[in-house]
Amino acid sequence: MFRIALALFLFACSGHAAALRVQLDVGSIEHPALPAPLTKLHFDCALVTSAKVLSCADGTLRAAVQDQTVEVKFDGRLQRNGDWQAKAKAKARAMTLSELTGRYATDKLDFDLSAQIIAKAGHIDGKAQAALPRGQIYIEPVFVDFGAAPATLEATWKFGIAGGRLDVPQFEIVQNGVMHIAGRATKVMTPRPEIELQIEDLLLAPVFTTYAQPFLASSRLEKLSLSGRAHGSVSLIAASPTRIALQLEGAGLESESFSTGLSGLDGSLAWQSQGEGAESRLHWTSGHVADLKLGAAELRFRTSVxxxxxxxxxxxxxxxxxxxxxxxxxxxxxxxxxxxxxxxxxxxxxxxxxxxxxxxxxxxxxxxxxxxxxxxxxxxxxxxxxLTARAFDGEVTVDGLRVLDAFGRVPRVEADIRLRDLDLAAVTGAFSFGRIEGRLDGDVQDLRLLNWQPISFKARLATPKDDESRHRISQRAIDNISSIGGGPTGVLSRGALRFFKDFVYDRIGWSCVLAKGVCTMDGIEKARNGGYVLVKGRLVPRIDVVGYSRQVDWNTFIAQLKDARNTDNIQVR
Structure with missing residues (x-):
């Protein structure tokens, strides 16, 4: 519904010029393109006419949006030959608005805008300055607090009336403590606008947190953080980058999701969408993967598309x-x-x-x-x-390694592993399992992991046939092996055997076939009563460790291993 009141006041008339005061009031304007209805529209200006010029001076345009008032002060001038010019200033204070769907909103937003437009010889030139000193704005999903980081924007533009082409020869964006960017844009009103950005200064932490991180929500980069500064240039066509050239200064990155980070990052980062590619050179002073510290390094690489x-x-x-x-x-x-x-x-x-x-x-x-x-x-x-590695004074070989869906949420791994001539003293010392001396061979065939957890394999660990090293096993190791095999524990801490710290053994061996969450176990040979030998003793006093549990839940078995590793030394009484 429109309410229009028009008042004309003749306040001066002499010779070739006349001055009128024009006032227009409109009750409300509603349209789907508007985020909210405009109400209480008021327009007035001093209309001055002469033989060659029509001007509207000392003008005011005022409107209310959701009970928030926006006021524009302007001056306009139209010449008989069709040339015209206009100047305007707009301001709003403590503006709080919200769009019905909640995708756009402001809270106590202040802004000041000044603009100048000149139309001449078939084209329109303009320039504008805007300031956002206070308040907050939300444009889904980005939230900006201008109270913490005020911003100013300046731009000049040219519009060709005949061809409908809009170019922005120069613009500049400054947000205190966040960024200083200049640039130009061409073909703005076409499907493929071209933009050149000159990044004078970019503080990576606030820029990334405010303008990039909201778009990474629910992704594996959601908890990525950046620090340091950057400067350089970026070219875009149709909002897609075609060239990037940045210099990093004292930068750093930290990914909580991947438990990785780099600091003291300096150098050049370049990329382009066509051609042979651009060379980048990065140097960092330190980094980490989990709690593993990384030293300084230099990375040289080329990128293209x-x-x-x-x-x-x-x-x-x-x-x-x-x-x-x-x-x-x-x-x-x-x-x-x-x-x-x-x-x-x-x-x-x-x-x-x-x-x-x-x-x-x-x-x-x-x-x-x-x-x-x-x-x-x-x-x-x-x-x-x-893949061959030296570990525990022996050799570990990984063959047939395949990782399916490597970067997915549930990666799957296939491999075969060979262990040869490992030092058992080093192995058992690592796990606080009880000391065992000797050498160890092993094979893990058809290993299958789902999300890095084993679901099936055929494993065998045993003393090598040609092992001539010293074979000793401690009371604690015997007790822990017995508990895993389902035998009694604490036997050696009672009776005469409690005076022996360790025992001589001939061979050690254990095997497990894991399927459907169950480990089917065996040893180096069969024992009486349906058992299997895990440790075969030698010399006096001879100790044999026999297992009786053939099938064990895998999770229970792992828990037993952890308990064995964490158990205090056996007390000899």
Whole structure:
């Protein structure tokens, strides 16, 4: 419904000019394009006419939106030849608005706007300045508090009347403590507008938290945080980047979801959508994966569209050694058909440091080896050769490694593992299981993991046939092995055997076939009464450890192992 009151006041008239005061009031205007109805519209200005010029001076346009008043002060001038110009100033104070669906809202928002427009010779030129000193605004899903970080915007534009082309030769955005960006835009009103941004200063923490993180909600990057500064340039066509060139200064990143982080990050980051690609060079002073500390390193790589190629070997110091990445090539990164090639070598790592960092039982010794021909294709991660590592003074080999849905929520792993000539003293020392001396071979065939948890395998651990090393086993180790096999515990702490700290053994062996959550166990040979021998003793006093539980729930078995590792030393009474 419209209510219009029009008043004309003749306040001056002389010769060739006349002045009128024009006033227009409108009760309300509603339209689907408006976020809310406009009410109490008021317009007035001093209309001055002459032979060549029509002007509207000292004008006021005022309207209410959800009981919040917006006022515009303006001056306009129209010449007989069709040229015209206008100046306007608008302001609002403590504006609180909300759109019906809740996608847009303001709270106590102040803004000031000034603009100037000149129409001449078939085109319209304009410039504007805006200030947002206080208040808050929400545009789904971004929330900005201008009270904490006031902003100013400036722009000039040109509009070709005949062709309908709008260009913005210059604009500048400054938000205190957040960003300073300048740029230009062409073909603004076309399907493919082009924008050039010159980033004078970008504070990564507030920019990412305010303008990027809301779009990452419910993703694995939701808990990513950035720090430091950046400057450089960005080109976009149709809102999609075509070129990025940034310089990072004292930057850092932290991903809670992936338990990784880098700090002291400096260098250049470049990307382009066409051509051979741009070279990037990044250097960091420190980092971490879980609690594992990473040393300083320099990364040189080339990017093009969705491809990334390592240009020089990357050496990352960690755990007293290093990871040497010789080859890394990623194609179609982020796509469903992403592919990658990876080749690396592990300089011997300190196992106690490595295992403590990941919260694992502490292992002794070192870990070294090679990661040959690791490739990713169609979401499947495969190892073209065998992964061989030195650990516990022996050799560990992983063969036939496949990781399906490697970056999905429920990855699946297939592999075969061989253990050869491991030092049992180092192994049992790592698990606080009780001391066992000797060597150990093992095979884990057809290993299957679902979401990194074992669901099936065929495992065998046993003394090597040609082992001539010293064979000793402690009371605690015997007691723990007996409990796992379903036998009695604490037997050795009673009677005459309590005076012996350890015993000589001939062989040790254990096997498990895991299927459907149940471990079917066996030993090195059969025993009487349906049992199986786990430890075969030698010499006097001879101790044989016999197991009787053939089928054990896997989760219960793991709990028993943990209890055995955490149990205090057996008390000899």
């Amino acid at each position: 969705r491809d990334v190629t390592l240009l020089a070997p990357l050496r990352i110091p960690l755990a007293g050694g290093a990871l040497n990445i010789r080859q890394l090539a990623v194609q179609r990164a982020g796509q469903a058909d992403m592919a990658a090639l990876f080749d690396a070598e592990i300089e011997p790592l300190d196992l106690p440091t490595l295992t403590r960092a990941f919260g694992w039982p502490e292992f002794g010794g070192q870990l070294g080896g090679r990661l040959p021909g690791l490739s990713l294709k169609d979401g499947e991660l495969t190892l073209s050769g065998a």
